[in-house]
Amino acid sequence: MRPFLVLIASVLLGVAIGAASTVPQWTATNDFGALTHPEVQRVNATNQPMAKAVVVGDEVYEFGKMNVDATQSHVFKIRNDGDAPLQLEEAGTTCKCTLSKLAQKLIPPGETVEVELEWHPIAYAESFMQTATLRTNDPRRPELELRIHGAVVRAIYMDPSEVNFGHVTAGDELSASVNVVSVVSDDFKVTGVKLLGDESGEATAKVVPMSPEELKSTDGGRSGDKVEIYLPKGLPIGATKMRAEISTNDPETKMLTLMISVQIGGDINFISAVKIDQDKNVMMLGTVSGEKGKEVKVNVLVKGPHREETVLNVDKVFPEFLKVSLGEAKKLNETAVVYPMTITIPPGSAPASFLAGDTGKLGEIRLGVKGNPQTEEVSLRVYFAVE
Numbered sequence: 001m002r003p004f005l006v007l008i009a010s011v012l013l014g015v016a017i018g019a020a021s022t023v024p025q026w027t028a029t030n031d032f033g034a035l036t037h038p039e040v041q042r043v044n045a046t047n048q049p050m051a052k053a054v055v056v057g058d059e060v061y062e063f064g065k066m067n068v069d070a071t072q073s074h075v076f077k078i079r080n081d082g083d084a085p086l087q088l089e090e091a092g093t094t095c096k097c098t099l100s101k102l103a104q105k106l107i108p109p110g111e112t113v114e115v116e117l118e119w120h121p122i123a124y125a126e127s128f129m130q131t132a133t134l135r136t137n138d139p140r141r142p143e144l145e146l147r148i149h150g151a152v153v154r155a156i157y158m159d160p161s162e163v164n165f166g167h168v169t170a171g172d173e174l175s176a177s178v179n180v181v182s183v184v185s186d187d188f189k190v191t192g193v194k195l196l197g198d199e200s201g202e203a204t205a206k207v208v209p210m211s212p213e214e215l216k217s218t219d220g221g222r223s224g225d226k227v228e229i230y231l232p233k234g235l236p237i238g239a240t241k242m243r244a245e246i247s248t249n250d251p252e253t254k255m256l257t258l259m260i261s262v263q264i265g266g267d268i269n270f271i272s273a274v275k276i277d278q279d280k281n282v283m284m285l286g287t288v289s290g291e292k293g294k295e296v297k298v299n300v301l302v303k304g305p306h307r308e309e310t311v312l313n314v315d316k317v318f319p320e321f322l323k324v325s326l327g328e329a330k331k332l333n334e335t336a337v338v339y340p341m342t343i344t345i346p347p348g349s350a351p352a353s354f355l356a357g358d359t360g361k362l363g364e365i366r367l368g369v370k371g372n373p374q375t376e377e378v379s380l381r382v383y384f385a386v387e
Helices: 002-027 038-046 212-216
Strands: 053-056 060-067 072-080 086-093 097-100 112-119 125-136 143-153 156-159 162-169 174-182 190-196 204-209 223-231 238-248 255-265 268-272 282-288 294-302 311-318 323-326 330-333 336-345 352-354 363-370 377-386
Touching: 053 143, 060 072, 060 112, 072 086, 072 143, 086 112, 112 125, 112 143, 156 255, 162 174, 174 255, 190 204, 190 223, 212 223, 223 238, 223 255, 282 294, 311 323, 336 377
Parallel strands: 060 143, 162 255, 282 377
Antiparallel strands: 053 072, 072 112, 086 125, 097 112, 125 143, 156 174, 174 223, 190 238, 204 223, 238 255, 268 294, 294 336, 311 363, 323 336, 330 336, 352 377, 363 377
């Protein structure tokens, strides 16, 4: 028994001596220094001055809701918290984002530089994120990413966005109302409206306040007005297009454009061997020799329930040297009556242009209409020049 106890004691003593011999290895530094972060270790080892790039505040700026075509910007501040000059270099931005006003590219220790990001959205987007990247000489942050986030919304909109009266007759009076509202402002107003492209000079537009009930019925409108469009009867047969320029008090959307179109049809039409654009009621006569002159035959076709009572006469001709004669009405068939009309450019006419170029004018033959409740006049415009 005793030898066995001596053996056990000897084994335990050996284990204790072996463990004690390894303690210095646990506490000693290795060949690479203390086991800490490698970068910190290098800094401490070299003790060299180093720039330190710090973005003051958030690196992501929330623009919130923006309107299409509006421009917003945000100024980021970058500070050098190191003890060596901080170098900055533009490394590009994502699309539609501009990085500007990086006025100072070498920032002394302790100083701050401003970097401005500008964003000009051209389309709606529920959410957008744009990024500008700067390269630095800070080894811990070789690149800085400045980001802007937001949404592009219809801050101001028109309802409807355009007015198309469709196909109507020359005797119809037409009107339309367009809501112009803001979904972000309580003080938005329409300050004026102007019609452009109205060749008749008879169309009108005006601004009318919206009632609280009308504003409530809009899609999220908080303030706004109505624009009322009125087109009188008797507009020229064919396609008519014009636009309304709507001015507002919003500094980012000072002007809105409303397109207006209508196709005027009727019981009175012009037929000729010379091409006539029926949508615009324009005869494409082209260039005519002033020495020889030109004569064109046109049939003025009258249809509809009032064809027998309709009486036409030449009311106005422009330019004056254009000669127009209207013959007697003849019954063409059971559904139409025809007036023969002759248009003459006399031989020896002086050079002139009615091509809607620099003069902006076309020739025009206006016929007075009696006995037809749909219209009081019809007009045929003439695209021509005399050389």
